[in-house]
Amino acid sequence: MANTSSFDSALYGVCERLKRILCFLPEETKAKTDEIRLRSGLPLALTADGQTLFLKPDGQTCRKTSLPLITASKDDLEESFRLLCDNSVYAHTSELENGYIMLRSGCRAGVCGTITENGYMQDISSINIRIAREVYGAADALLGHYKGGFLIAGPPGSGKTTVLRDMIRQLSGEERLMRVAVIDNRGELSGSYLGQASCDLGKNCDILIINNKAKGIEIATRTMNPQILAFDEIATVAELEKVTESFFSGVDIITTAHIGNVNELMTRTVTKKLLQSGAIATVAVLPKNRAEKAAVYDVKEILSGAYT
Amino acid sequence: MELILKIIGIILILAVSTLAGFLKAYCLKERETALNEVCISLKELKERIRLERSKLDRLLKICFGDCLCISGKEPIIKKDGLEDQDKELLYEYLSLAGMSDAAAECERLELYIHLFEEKCIKATEKRSRLSKLYRSSGFLIGLFICIFIV
Structure with a gap:
């Protein structure tokens, strides 16, 4: 049985609308996924085995951008950012100055947006949730x-x-x-x-x-x-x-x-x-x-x- | 028998009207106390955000106990004694709480502390002005009704 616990534990930082879709991905896809990428106004993307996959409205993955795809809106990104920070952006100030947020599950979310003069990140335009996986025996x-x-x-x-x-x-x-x-x-x-x-x-x-x-x-x-x-x-x-x-x-x-x-x-x-x-x-x-x-x-x- | 019923009725009317007066006065006192507690809790929250930078839901639990929390995006306010306008102000703070950096968060809290302190002062004045009036009015109105009935 594929190990999907890392993927599922990272989903708390994804907005409700997209989380419902990602929850129902096949276990194989979840086990291979290294990154979940949300970009404002652009298709939701997954990185699996070094390849970029997009999601069709029926929940199937594909690699073609010409097909109708599930897209992340600005509201989705704002909601995801709020969830990633647990409603406490100030608690992640030092992380955001370096462009990331640590998730509860040990995963890390890279955040892109506008960095103000005093180093504060706002107007989030993309979020990249990197799924941490331990591989016993890798060394x-x-x-x-x-x-x-x-x-x-x-x-x-x-x-x-x-x-x-x-x-x-x-x-x-x-x-x-x-x-x-x-x-x-x-x-x-x-x-x-x-x-x-x-x-x-x-x-x-x-x-x-x-x-x-x-x-x-x-x-x-x-x-x-x-x-x-x-x-x-x-x-x-x-x-x-x-x-x-x-x-x-x-x-x-x-x-x-x-x-x-x-x-x-x-x-x-x-x-x-x-x-x-x-x-x-x-x-x-x-x-x-x-x-x-x-x-x-x-x-x-x-x-x-x-x-x- | 009729006289006994009248006496019982008078006592009941006096008791209810006096109680109503006392309750009204008590509400004023309760509101004043609740607003003071909100001010103290907001000040504590501000210092904890400034120094600790812990998660908002944990800090709200420490500063406000079970009276206040954020469930998902929705704030939940269960504090007794506050009027609707007071809860609306608290709701206004909570709906955007935690979404800025520490300095901005503290500044925002300073604003709401100031607004609640103004409310506290007005509530204290109102209580000192009207509390005795409500207590005595309750009794007097009851007395007047009794006299009118008798």
Whole structure:
């Protein structure tokens, strides 16, 4: 039986009119859906297996925009926004400044609209509800290569966050019980909502939710005494500096990076410096097609220029 | 027998009219108390939004208890003692509550606190002016009816 609980739990943030239609989708479709997209005046869209699907009035999915399709109106978006915020927009101010809202189920809704001068989001024009799914065993093939710092790289949509989540779970789980501190700046890794993590990150894991990842790395290293620091998407030089400091404090790093292929690792400044710092021992590059296997590289090979 | 019935009737009329007068005076006092409580609750709500930033339905439960909640989009007001115009003002606040950032939410609350404080002042004046009048009028009207009947 297909697992549709993640899909169903994300529906509380969808307006009543569209929720009634989405509830009656086939279980197969629900199980494959990664995103529910509402756009003002445009057809309701689902992203499943990397493809965009639209809904016909009879509830069937299709890929043609020329057919009559179910459309989200401005009122639908306003109602959905109100539901996503639980009638408390002020409680999500810091999230909205970064363009998202965390849902109760651990899913995340990206929000587009007009951002005012003081950073407040209004006139919502589109909402993208990303359905969080845990995949137990996603990191099985990579864990055997773990020998210290680990970088999970790949293009968008390749499953980096899913693999990272499973890796954290297994490393802090019963078999290894390593002390893992997770810096989760959007709550996406842990699916945290009001202090409760909806995703399983293992029994020996501490979760710090903070907007400033660099500061979070510093805090977690000093206060939680971790053996491993894990966070999603190393992107800035400030984060890289904190990572290097933590590494020299004896803490292993596991993180992810957006790259198209292994050649880009040495052409992008942050990833090049990260590999040169010595904090990373192994790199796994995930393919765009999730059915294919990830390629695993030793950092020394990459630094020697074997893949440029 | 007729005399006894008359006496019973007089006592009943006096009791009912006096009670009516006292009830009317009590309503004035109840409204004043309810408006004061609403003001205090709104002030507490404003501080909690400013400092805590918790969800609105939780904050409403803390500040107002069971008197007030938002079910879906519809506010539900169950506070005793408030007149229809008072409930309408509260309804007006609740229909858009929670839909702005913290600073705007606090400013909006400040406005409604000010409006309810004005209502409180007028209710207090009305009570002090009319409460004794209603109590004594109730008794006197009852007495007048009794005299008229007798």
